[in-house]
Amino acid sequence: MxxxxxxxxxxxxxxxxxxxxxxxxxxxxxxxxxxxxxxxxxxxxxxxxxxxxxxxxxxxxxxxxxxxxxxxxxxxxxxxxxxxxxxxxxxxxxxxxxxxxxxxxxIRPCLTLSYEPAKSTPDVGASYLWGHPDLLENQEWPKIAECSDWFSAKDQLPQDQHCAFLGQFRFSDLSETLLGRELPSSGGFSIFAITETDSLGIQETVVRPWSPEQQLVRFEPPEDLITDRLGDSCNSPKRPHTITLTEAISIPDAASPTFGALIPECKWSEKFGDLYSSMMAECNEDTLGIGGYLRGTSGDDPSPDTNHMRFVVLRVTPEAGIVHFAIPNEDIEKGCLNRVQYVWSDWDS
Known part of the structure; x- marks a missing residue:
């Protein structure tokens, strides 16, 4: 990273x-x-x-x-x-x-995210996107049965199908950033997803946290991901990518209903609409990243309420698809990730 x-x-x-x-x-x-x-x-x-x-x-x-x-x-x-x-x-x-x-x-600190193909295999436990995941030795690779049900159609998918690996983040890699003041100093998390392209057109996700004392090992992908009959190769293993994070600041999307009541008259057709849009562009302009406030990539800001911050926004593959995650403000510093919510999917972004 x-x-x-x-x-x-x-x-x-x-x-x-x-x-x-x-x-x-x-x-x-x-x-x-x-x-x-x-x-x-x-x-x-x-x-x-x-x-x-x-x-x-x-x-x-x-x-x-x-x-x-x-x-x-x-x-x-x-x-x-x-x-x-x-x-x-x-x-x-x-x-x-x-x-x-x-x-x-x-104003909140945040990190914008970009990526490029890795020049070498990432170390076990490092932060990177795609490639092969690191899990506990006695842990199973996530399956659809463990996924979210954001599209309310998970029951129409094969529950024993394995999920694609999107990436993993080690909190200690972020410890020297401004956002690191709001994050745990150790541990980390992995994100998996499943994409179905033939009939439903949906993406569901799994967030797997790990604690610092847990020993991770590199896993090889299961056969059903290599053949990938559900996602037309969206779920098949991808080359690992190196993450680049850049420090920035973030302000709420006051054009959306979630924060519009706190910062009024900032919607597109309102008094401050054009000005506020320009101000947002001077902050966390990039869609992908960690921390700060969420921003809609299609539609309104998907934050559940004003008590949630952006946990992470990632691509599903290096070329397409974006998934948004939110977390309650009071949970993030504690490293409590059991209330992370998958809040938005841009299928064809």
Whole structure:
């Protein structure tokens, strides 16, 4: 796994995480700037202070010459602030302040996800997509009987058919990211799915957590996945792919019913619709990823309610299909994955 980090210094993560949503003049963002200055990063400290001034004065001129990497600038909300101020000039100052005060306190860290074919076989227990899964030695490969029933048609599928392996994530691989502050420090999970193409056109999923003390072994795929009579090769084993994660920030999809009541007038035809759409594009623009807020790839945001965050959004194969998963906010840090929900499927994405 490759992680494009938002910060440069070994001890920087916690300072930056604490500063994400605090733009008060003498708050945690100012403390972060002071810490950067003490570490010899005066230029970046000045940029952090510029975000405080731009936020409070609604003036982009403070952000005209920022220091730091593009990833870091995105995470400290420079593009988000500039979009709010530049494209919000048609609104009154009071209207912009009200919108700002609803959005910025809800910023969350997230990781966008991309992938490419692996150059070598992944280590057992590593984070990767497709290939062959790692399971407990005495554990069975998941079958349809264990799957979700999101399409309410699982009973029409052969219950003893094995599910395709989509990927696995080791939490320790994410521990040095901002999102890592909200995740367990150890353990991990695997995701499996079954795709039926001939008559039902459905995808169902299985999330399998593992704890740090459990010993994993690499499994070879069962014969029914190699022949794959259900999915026209969608379920057949694929070449393993290396994951690249990039740090970003996420804001709620206020154009959807789930968060629309908390951040009003942001639907496509409403007062802030165009502005809010542009602001979202400056955050977690990529569909695939971990953490933050869900975003609809077709239709509305599929979050069950405002108490759920995006757990993970993945492709079913390297070429097509997207599955969305949500988890209650209070469960994620505990590593409690028994309430992870499969909430949306884009069959032909």
């Amino acid at each position: 490759i992680v494009n980090s938002a910060f440069e210094l070994a001890d920087e993560r916690d300072h930056l995480y604490d500063a994400l949503t605090d733009f008060t003049p003498n708050g945690r963002r100012e403390h972060y700037a002071s810490w950067l200055e003490s570490q010899g990063h005066a230029a970046r400290a000045g940029t952090v202070r510029a975000t405080i001034a731009a936020y409070n004065e609604l003036d982009c001129s403070f952000l005209s010459n920022p220091a730091g990497t593009e990833h870091w600038q995105r995470v400290i909300a420079i593009p988000l602030l500039m979009r709010l101020i530049d494209e919000g000039q048609q609104f009154t100052e009071r209207e912009l302040i009200d919108l700002r005060n609803l959005v910025f306190p809800r």
